[in-house]
Amino acid sequence: MSESAQEIRPYRPVTPRIVAEIEALCGEEHVLSGDSKAAARYAHDQVSEARYAHAPELVVKPATAREVAGIMALATREVVPVTPRGAGSGLSGGAVPIHGGICLSLERMSRIVEIDAKNRIAVVEPGVVTNELDGATLPHGLFFAGYPMSEEFCFVGGNVAENAGGGRAVKYGVTGRYVVGAEVVLPTGEILDLGGKRAKDASGYDLLRLLVGSEGTLAIFTKVFLQLLPRPLHRSTTAVFFRDPRSALEAVPDIVSAGGQLPSAVEYIDRYSLVETCSALGESLPLGDALAMLLLEVDGASESAVALHAEAVREACRVRGALSVLRADAPGEAERLWRIRKRIPWALRRAAATQTVEDVVVPVSALPELLDEVGRLERTYDTRIPCFGHAGDGNIHARPQKGAAWTAEEWDVRLGKLLTELYAAAARLGGTISGEHGIGHKRKPYLPLVMEEAQIALMRRIKRAFDPANILNPGKIFD
Amino acid sequence: MSESAQEIRPYRPVTPRIVAEIEALCGEEHVLSGDSKAAARYAHDQVSEARYAHAPELVVKPATAREVAGIMALATREVVPVTPRGAGSGLSGGAVPIHGGICLSLERMSRIVEIDAKNRIAVVEPGVVTNELDGATLPHGLFFAGYPMSEEFCFVGGNVAENAGGGRAVKYGVTGRYVVGAEVVLPTGEILDLGGKRAKDASGYDLLRLLVGSEGTLAIFTKVFLQLLPRPLHRSTTAVFFRDPRSALEAVPDIVSAGGQLPSAVEYIDRYSLVETCSALGESLPLGDALAMLLLEVDGASESAVALHAEAVREACRVRGALSVLRADAPGEAERLWRIRKRIPWALRRAAATQTVEDVVVPVSALPELLDEVGRLERTYDTRIPCFGHAGDGNIHARPQKGAAWTAEEWDVRLGKLLTELYAAAARLGGTISGEHGIGHKRKPYLPLVMEEAQIALMRRIKRAFDPANILNPGKIFD
Numbered sequence: 042m043s044e045s046a047q048e049i050r051p052y053r054p055v056t057p058r059i060v061a062e063i064e065a066l067c068g069e070e071h072v073l074s075g076d077s078k079a080a081a082r083y084a085h086d087q088v089s090e091a092r093y094a095h096a097p098e099l100v101v102k103p104a105t106a107r108e109v110a111g112i113m114a115l116a117t118r119e120v121v122p123v124t125p126r127g128a129g130s131g132l133s134g135g136a137v138p139i140h141g142g143i144c145l146s147l148e149r150m151s152r153i154v155e156i157d158a159k160n161r162i163a164v165v166e167p168g169v170v171t172n173e174l175d176g177a178t179l180p181h182g183l184f185f186a187g188y189p190m191s192e193e194f195c196f197v198g199g200n201v202a203e204n205a206g207g208g209r210a211v212k213y214g215v216t217g218r219y220v221v222g223a224e225v226v227l228p229t230g231e232i233l234d235l236g237g238k239r240a241k242d243a244s245g246y247d248l249l250r251l252l253v254g255s256e257g258t259l260a261i262f263t264k265v266f267l268q269l270l271p272r273p274l275h276r277s278t279t280a281v282f283f284r285d286p287r288s289a290l291e292a293v294p295d296i297v298s299a300g301g302q303l304p305s306a307v308e309y310i311d312r313y314s315l316v317e318t319c320s321a322l323g324e325s326l327p328l329g330d331a332l333a334m335l336l337l338e339v340d341g342a343s344e345s346a347v348a349l350h351a352e353a354v355r356e357a358c359r360v361r362g363a364l365s366v367l368r369a370d371a372p373g374e375a376e377r378l379w380r381i382r383k384r385i386p387w388a389l390r391r392a393a394a395t396q397t398v399e400d401v402v403v404p405v406s407a408l409p410e411l412l413d414e415v416g417r418l419e420r421t422y423d424t425r426i427p428c429f430g431h432a433g434d435g436n437i438h439a440r441p442q443k444g445a446a447w448t449a450e451e452w453d454v455r456l457g458k459l460l461t462e463l464y465a466a467a468a469r470l471g472g473t474i475s476g477e478h479g480i481g482h483k484r485k486p487y488l489p490l491v492m493e494e495a496q497i498a499l500m501r502r503i504k505r506a507f508d509p510a511n512i513l514n515p516g517k518i519f520d
Numbered sequence: 521m522s523e524s525a526q527e528i529r530p531y532r533p534v535t536p537r538i539v540a541e542i543e544a545l546c547g548e549e550h551v552l553s554g555d556s557k558a559a560a561r562y563a564h565d566q567v568s569e570a571r572y573a574h575a576p577e578l579v580v581k582p583a584t585a586r587e588v589a590g591i592m593a594l595a596t597r598e599v600v601p602v603t604p605r606g607a608g609s610g611l612s613g614g615a616v617p618i619h620g621g622i623c624l625s626l627e628r629m630s631r632i633v634e635i636d637a638k639n640r641i642a643v644v645e646p647g648v649v650t651n652e653l654d655g656a657t658l659p660h661g662l663f664f665a666g667y668p669m670s671e672e673f674c675f676v677g678g679n680v681a682e683n684a685g686g687g688r689a690v691k692y693g694v695t696g697r698y699v700v701g702a703e704v705v706l707p708t709g710e711i712l713d714l715g716g717k718r719a720k721d722a723s724g725y726d727l728l729r730l731l732v733g734s735e736g737t738l739a740i741f742t743k744v745f746l747q748l749l750p751r752p753l754h755r756s757t758t759a760v761f762f763r764d765p766r767s768a769l770e771a772v773p774d775i776v777s778a779g780g781q782l783p784s785a786v787e788y789i790d791r792y793s794l795v796e797t798c799s800a801l802g803e804s805l806p807l808g809d810a811l812a813m814l815l816l817e818v819d820g821a822s823e824s825a826v827a828l829h830a831e832a833v834r835e836a837c838r839v840r841g842a843l844s845v846l847r848a849d850a851p852g853e854a855e856r857l858w859r860i861r862k863r864i865p866w867a868l869r870r871a872a873a874t875q876t877v878e879d880v881v882v883p884v885s886a887l888p889e890l891l892d893e894v895g896r897l898e899r900t901y902d903t904r905i906p907c908f909g910h911a912g913d914g915n916i917h918a919r920p921q922k923g924a925a926w927t928a929e930e931w932d933v934r935l936g937k938l939l940t941e942l943y944a945a946a947a948r949l950g951g952t953i954s955g956e957h958g959i960g961h962k963r964k965p966y967l968p969l970v971m972e973e974a975q976i977a978l979m980r981r982i983k984r985a986f987d988p989a990n991i992l993n994p995g996k997i998f999d
Contacts, residue, residue: 159773159885182780204722215720217729218697231974238883240913241694241955243683243733244963245971245997246979250696250729254722271780294638301661301750301821342780346825404717406638434719476720484723492724495710500725502985506978518724 052140052512053120055098063101063143066111071149073100075141083144086131089390090397093134093483097124097144104149106224106232106263112145113261114230117510123228124514125257127167127199130191132398133481135203135256139516147198150263153177160238161269162221167198167262174267183269186213189477190383198262204254206477208382209338211433212303213270215477217253222266225252228259228508237266251503256479257514259507273340276305277351278375280367281358282331286311286416286428289333290408292361293432296337297405300353306338307433308382309408314427318381318388326381331364335432336382338375385429386438393425395443397456401467402436402476414466415439422459436476439463464490480518488519531619531991532599534577542580542622545590550628552579554620562623565610568869569876572613572962576603576623583628585703585711585742591624592740593709596989602707603993604736606646606678609670611877612960614682614735618995626677629742632656639717640748641700646677646741653746662748665692668956669862677741683733685956687861688817690912691782692749694956696732701745704731707738707987716745730982735958736993738986752819755784756830757854759846760837761810765790765895765907768812769887771840772911775816776884779832785817786912787861788887793906797860797867805860810843814911815861817854864908865917872904874922874931878939880946881915881955893945894918901938915955918942943969959997967998 055075064072073080075098085094103109116123122142129136138144151168158181165174171185171192178184189195189205199205201223206215222236235249236242252260283289289309296307312332319325326334335358339350355366369375389396403411412428419426424444430437441459443452464474468491474484488497497519504511504519534554543551552559554577564573582588595602601621608615617623630647637660644653650664650671657663668674668684678684680702685694701715714728715721731739762768768788775786791811798804805813814837818829834845848854868875882890891907894916898905903923909916920938922931943953947970953963967976976998983990983998 157883157885158777160883161776162883182777204726206720206722210720214697217726218693227974227978233972233975233978235975237950238885239881239951239955240884241685241689241881241910241915242952243685243879243954243956243958244952245959245967245975246738246982247683247696247729247733248975248978250726250732251982253729254726259725271777271782274780297640298637298661298750301753303750341825343822343825343828346820346822349822400722402718402720404636404639404641405719406636406717431720436720471716472718473721473723475722476718477722479722480724488724493712495706496712496714496724496727499706499712499727499985503725503730503982506981506985 052122052142055121055142059115059119059121060099062115063099063112067101067103067108071102075099082129083126083146084137086129086134086136088132088134088483093137095137095139095141097138098141100144100146102146102149106226109145109226109261109263110230110232112143113226113228116143116512117229120510120512122512122515125261127196127202128194130195130199131203131481132400132478133475134483135479135481135517137482139482145261147196154264156181157238158183162238163267163269165197165265165267167196167265169197171195171197171200178269182272184272185219185267186270187216187219197265201253201262201265202255202257203479206431206434206436208308208431209305210431211297211307212305217250219268220249220253220265221268223249223262224264225260225262228510228513240268256481256517258504258517259513271342274342275344275347276338276340276375277347278369278378279337279351279355280326280369280378281335281337282329282364283333283335284364285332286412287409288362289335290412290432292358293405293408295357295361296354297433299357300350302350304337304354304433305340306336308336309432309437310334310336310382310385310429311427313425314385314389314429317392318385321388321391322381322384324377324381327365327367329364336378389427389440393442395452396440399439399463400436400475400478401439401463401472402434403467403470403472405435407470407472408432408435408437410470411437411466418459418462422455424455424459434476435472460487461490467491482517485517485519531601531621534600534621538594538598538600539578541594542578542591546580546582546587550581554578561608562605562625563616565608565613565615567611567613567962572616574616574618574620576617577620579623579625581625581628585705588624588705588740588742589709589711591622592705592707595622595991596708599989599991601991601994604740606675606681607673609674609678610682610960611879611957612954613962614958614960614996616961618961624740626675633743635660636717637662641717642746642748644676644744644746646675646744648676650674650676650679657748661751663751664698664746665749666695666698676744680732680741680744681734681736682958685910685913685915687787687910688784689910690776690786691784696729698747699728699732699744700747702728702741703743704739704741707989707992719747735960735996737983737996738992750821753821754823754826755817755819755854756826757848757857758816758830758834759805759848759857760814760816761808761843762812762814763843764811765891766888767841768814769891769911771837772884772887774836774840775833776912778836779829781829783816783833783912784819785815787815788911788916789813789815789861789864789908790906792904793864793868793908796871797864800867800870801860801863803856803860806844806846808843815857868906868919872921875919876935878918878942879915879954879957880918880942880951881913882946882949882951884914886949886951887911887914887916889949890916890945897938897941901934903934903938913955914951939966940969946970961996964997964999
């Protein structure tokens with residue numbers, strides 16, 4: 042795919058003159074040649090399939106918005122593509138420079154500029170690791186509630202660009218809810234200040250929310266203002282085992298309403314994912330005959346209210362026919378359960394050499410049907426599709442694995458058909474192909490399955506309004 | 521303003537042929553001639569100044585998205601401006617047809633299509649009155665948390681178009697947070713389905729959030745999907761009196777963090793607004809020497825947790841030097857306090873024949889300075905500026921009143937200068953000119969005070985991407 046894209050691409054190469062200009066702008070030591078050994082890791086993100094990778098011609102690591110603006114003005118003038126990059130923790134190829142050109146890495150812009158406790162606002166540069174921000178907010182009794190599961194390594198800038206979600210979105214929503222301001226650089230090199238430390242804004246179009254989740258195709262975030270919340274003092278975690286996926290997922294709407302308030306997490310994990318992860322970690326769970334588990338958490342400021350809420354959640358599970366309910370009250374038990382949940386992607390990568398990470402989202406009530414459909418696809422395509430994810434949001438990570446008996450070519454053909462059926466099922470159930478990982482170039486061919494042409498055409502016109510030369514992360518989301 | 525706009529307008533008149541076509545589309549009985557008596561109320565919204573009013577040439581009340589699409593396709597073809605209208609409860613002139621043309625009233629599209637309790641989603645047409653929706657969600661133990669203060673008469677469609685906020689935004693955010701899907705009609709007549717009953721979506725640009733708050737200039741909402749929350753079972757309301765505005769507003773950051781969770785309301789009211797409102801309603805409050813009051817509310821699922829939270833909030837007020845703290849525990853007392861709060865706009869309209877309703881928003885920590893600035897403006901311009909509003913969000917409704925001694929011309933000149941200074945102060949403090957009422961045409965001349973030209977230019981390009989003929993609500997937000 043990337044090769045044919047290269048053949049027809051309208052872009053100019055990164056000439057020695059352009060390299061020199063960028064070196065003068067950002068400092069020679071912050072520029073890597075694309076064919077250097079150090080540049081290799083900028084050719085891919087966390088998408089493991091090699092065909093989605095592509096090397097940049099140049100990697101540059103600017104330190105300021107002004108440097109980013111200089112690079113963008115140059116790129117627009119020279120018609121050279123620029124692909125912005127955070128931690129490279131993306132799962133749809135958003136940070137892959139599929140047309141070559143410049144990889145603009147924001148890793149050096151990693152300052153926590155300010156924690157403003159009075160206004161409950163963090164001002165950060167895009168290269169801040171999410172967990173660092175968590176550490177910085179802790180002493181103030183605050184936290185950034187929109188964080189994703191990859192908080193140990195993902196950058197805030199990438200979270201914002203992808204509108205990333207995480208394990209607590211059922212109560213707290215995803216990244217975008219907390220973005221109240223930003224400094225951004227447009228593809229043409231202008232620096233804009235959007236929003237700020239104000240909690241509300243009804244002055245003009247909500248450009249901020251348009252940019253959040255636009256996958257680095259409309260502008261580059263160089264500073265982000267995040268609204269923080271009071272950090273909940275109490276939490277209660279429960280693991281609940283169910284006979285099968287359907288009975289687990291049918292319980293979710295009742296769990297989400299139990300006790301008249303939202304739980305902070307409703308995570309679903311199937312038996313295969315649990316067994317593989319426990320085995321890889323040397324952990325164990327009292328699975329019994331259960332084919333599915335829900336990992337549930339409630340949180341709040343009052344210990345007694347949290348206990349009441351947790352009991353209401355457990356009772357909803359019992360009424361719904363749970364096989365067993367495991368209260369994680371013992372010291373370290375909740376952390377142990379969450380560690381198992383978080384290491385699933387790693388364990389599943391070990392379990393199969395070739396697989397693909399999916400991210401479909403449907404209405405919560407449609408989850409049982411979605412998993413039925415996954416079961417049907419497993420049988421039709423004779424493949425294993427482990428599933429886990431954010432059941433409280435209707436967002437499931439299905440990971441079709443290549444069977445050992447197939448050739449790479451057979452897998453490609455089968456996978457294309459399988460994904461087409463999976464996505465069509467998601468659309469039929471009122472869902473779509475990505476809940477939090479984005480489209481990138483990995484899912485781009487499938488977007489028309491879930492989106493009308495008029496809407497894609499409108500997105501193209503918006504892209505043009507921001508990026509007339511089409512040089513900022515071209516070829517992502519749509520062609 | 522509207523007259524000069526009319527002189528240079530590029531639009532064609534609504535000819536008898538166009539009237540006939542619209543009558544054929546929607547039914548003769550749903551079309552009003554603009555010079556009919558019944559059409560007079562479509563010439564203005566809740567902005568009281570006559571100069572912001574302008575009559576449409578035609579009022580049409582479509583019943584379906586298909587009819588709306590037919591009108592828009594016709595309007596684009598004939599280059600006739602269309603101004604969508606909800607309840608006319610707006611406060612920035614968003615629904616005023618300043619270029620004449622067609623007023624497209626959504627009052628007949630007033631169906632609550634569905635309350636989907638399992639997914640916690642309400643599907644409604646734009647003409648549903650906000651309080652009706654509240655009534656429909658009540659039996660399910662759910663509620664729409666983004667509602668504004670005008671819930672007795674405002675339409676959901678207008679709330680969405682303006683991204684309206686209300687008295688509980690400090691905890692629950694504003695309308696946009698809850699809009700997870702919509703059917704919209706583009707200016708060119710296409711019908712698009714955006715989002716749906718899914719809680720999350722990372723598939724393409726967030727067009728939904730771009731349209732929310734775009735003041736009816738980019739598309740017309742014909743159906744809205746709103747995420748509902750579990751309805752809190754317990755509430756505790758407190759009125760707290762302070763020596764002066766500064767001491768009340770300096771307490772707000774501590775109140776918002778008290779007890780480690782967000783209160784549901786932190787409303788500010790100055791003495792003049794309280795006295796006028798109590799007098800108009802025949803109510804009384806133990807004001808003493810207080811020049812300012814905060815109306816505080818906490819809510820939640822657990823009675824004991826709410827009581828603890830309320831006590832933490834009251835303690836924060838005491839530590840901050842409150843003169844007195846009035847617990848609204850007696851039956852009906854909380855309702856009485858909220859009624860006083862809600863009737864302030866009505867009481868202030870009675871108190872002065874000519875005034876303007878402002879909506880500046882600043883970081884919460886900057887509220888004391890903002891109110892100092894208002895005091896300075898009162899003295900400089902020899903005018904009274906009552907203030908009240910959503911202190912927890914930094915959003916204050918200042919209402920400069922015309923002094924009896926001034927001519928209308930003097931008032932116009934003074935007001936223009938006063939607003940320029942007020943808005944400049946808001947910008948200097950990190951705020952902007954509207955937190956929830958929007959720009960409309962009323963604040964349009966002032967937008968460049970708080971927004972860079974590059975940002976306004978970008979909004980214009982986005983407008984063009986949606987509305988190439990510039991026929992949907994032209995002349996709002998920017999020229």
